[in-house]
Amino acid sequence: MVIAGVVAICVVLAVLAFLLPRLSHHPQRGTQRTLGLGARGANKAPGRLGRWFAKPFHSSSRAVGKSGSAGRRARGWMPF
Template sequence: MIIAGVIALCVVLAVLAFLLPRLSRHPERGTQRSLGMGARAGGKAPGPLGRLFSKPFHSSSRAVGKSGSAGRRARRKMPF
C-alpha cells in the first residue's frame, strides 16, 4: 500500500513538474521533508535496525527527487 502511494506521488509530481515546472518545487520539497522526518525517526533504532528502518524513506525521497527532475528535464527538451 505504501509502495503504491509513493509510486502515485512520483507520477503526480512528474506530471506537475512537466506542466508547471516552477510550481512543482514546493510540493516536491514538502514531500522530501516529510520522508526525511520518517528516515530520521527510523534511524533512531539501535544498530543495524536503524539503517534498515530508514532505508525505505531514503529511497522514496530519492525517487521523488528523480521524478520531479525528470518532468522538468522533459519539459526543457520540448520544442515549444
C-alpha cells in the same frame, strides 16, 4: 500499499513538473522533507535496525527527487 503511495506521488510530481515546472519545486521539497522526518525517526532504532528501517524512506525521497527533475527535464526538451 506504501509502495503504491510513493509511486502515485512520483507520478503526480512528474506530471506537475512537466506542466508547471516552477510550481513543482515546493511540493517536491515538502514531500522530501516529510520522508526525511520518517527516516530520522526510523534511524533512532538501535544498531543496524535503524539503517534498515530508514532505507525505504531514503529510497523514496530519492525517487521523488528524480521524478520531479525528470519532469522538468522533459519539459525543457519540448519545442513549445
